[in-house]
Amino acid sequence: MNVVLISEHASPLAAAGGVDAGGQNVYVEHVARGLAAAGHRVDVLTRRDDPALPAAVEMAPRLRVHHVDAGPPCFVPKEALLPHMPAFAQAARRLPAVPAADVVHANFFMSGWVGLALQRRLRLPLVTTFHALGLVRREHQGAADTFAPERVEIERTLVRRSERIVAECPQDHADLVRLYGAAPGRIVCVPCGVDTSAFRPGDRAAARARLGLPAGEFVVLQLGRLVPRKGIATVVEALARLPSTMPLRLAVVGGEARDPDPARTPEIARLQALAQTHGVADRVHFAGRRERHELRDWYVAADVFVTTPWYEPFGITPLEAMACGTPVVGSAVGGIRHTVQDGRTGFLVPPRDPGALAARLAVLRAEPALARSFGAAGVRRVRAEFTWDKVAADLERVYAAVRRRGPEQQRRPAAVAALSTAGCVS
Template identity: 50%
Template structure:
């Protein structure tokens, strides 16, 4: 018998176009782990917010996977920092849908703290256990973002409640687990480390020369790649500033891939405009190319064409892009923070450097290109590491074992299903919780 589970990912739909401010690693995580779980025989519904009027309630996305769009605020894009007040409506919509469908989920997998808030109420009302992947923690974010953090202060109280309430917490790396224990006093016995992964169907090694030819890049250039969301915490300005220490390399080019548009719009995107100004101030504008957004199929060619993938954020809960680069045989230079220091082995699959340190970053690049034999070893080790430890099938197997353990503890049939069997009538959705006033201040 196939097992039916629900994912909640309120702001990160697997159907979203990647590259925007709120579209990134979580979207990939939800999409890819669900694909691999479906291959194991799961039937999965992914509940996400309806952010466009044209979206239908139910989208049969892939075999065994549906995407369910929940009413939660206006049917348009809303920054995730402004979504908390709509989670009451999201919860009502989801409970109504579950009751209307007249079936039960073994378990809910919540993604992000707002999805956890919904899952917690569903557990209380319908008796369905839940696990949660936070993807980012408010207390850690505030340490780095400080007054620039736009999430409501209630996020911290909600996360603390979820840490105590969830049946199990999925940490994405050892640092994530340490932060949960140290900052939220989480019970270590209810935390398991399950990393993110990469898709071997999308990302794999290929001829660097052919990839460069496809992208119009020269064979003899040293190509550095920065790819991901264009937001300040990603530290892209740090990579640009490092370029002025690399002027002794005859031909060096930095490609900055990402953004909301296929063609960079500096007049509309304030962060892109700031980064362009940084390049001009540092005197490296001629060596920095802002590429714009690219789809998943195109990204592979950029990873394959690059000599190094560079990612130096201030903090990073995990970071999927380093895995994708290594899967293409490209070593990574990354910040010695969060998930990057877990996935990248210093001196073996790439280099780890402090954030906010362009000189140290430049030195890592110079070390990497100074010895062809060492560089080949970095490429080989990167490819080996991701294929042994970070495939989505590996991730799904670990999630499957956790789900079985959590669902196996559930022995009570939810009251609404018992009532449904007795009455043989469709249940009427009852009102659910209202988010307390402190949560939307």
């Protein structure tokens, strides 16, 4: 098939960990690579945010990334990108790969807006993955949500007009039905995945030596985008509830620069002040942003990976930690509640509850054998359920069900019908 992936703000070529670079970048990159490796022609459309970028980049055989001119060729926060989507859609129509597509897969609601325009003008079948839903975001962030109010109506239109909606976890499926009235028969559950060749268990002592981490400390790792909703403040507050005699370090990996810079990453400044207030500043260490090939050492070096967001549509970092054999303590929200099995691959705790988090960290510190068993179970779970090869194969079946091919287009193979519910069971 000829597949077009639209990802307006999240380029598969961007470094993860930046202000608007995270799980969606990883998702689009690995889905595109997996489909291309399976023999399909894949074209990824993303917005040009640097005038020096070439018009197109060949990422791999049969895989090309197009930098689409839409708005100024510089960084623009994704909250401000919607007015530039008409220009994006107009430029996309001029790319030869787009009219030739068998299916368009839009990622995020603004890519969905473009997908709707292409569906209308070129009669292209549309598959949509939201990655996050506006009404869910409003429930958790309230006035802090600065996306345009049109977002919700765009999402409602996508729910009605997409041939298939890809839910990433059971909570995503439930929210689509509860908040948007989505028809369950149009929803297919396909999770995110992990590159198990890049993220795998290793020698903790050797990883710590490479990173300059002390051998005798209990290392708690937080890795990803540094924004308030990720709940890192909860981790800092949890440290204050643990004995001051415990040799403990919170390593925070992420931000806008390799060298931690509070000016460029305001969340660092906020967390530093919070750590100072709680008397744990000497236990909190900011490592700055790291490239993806460097992340495995951090996961392997840690005794436990912690992720306590207020809400999380899916969350790839817990899976990466599990793939490296590291137990996870995560918020019982969204995709984390699905991927982390409480009492088997780690612990689930309520969001914004530093007391509950501290209690679980104390258990893992006191019972290293339990922590090791969680780590081993996490490796098994990821390799069985969350590989990118499996994700690409599942999406391939979704595309085959809706691809542009005349009267047979509306047929829905039993394999795809099974996907609608198989992945949506907690």
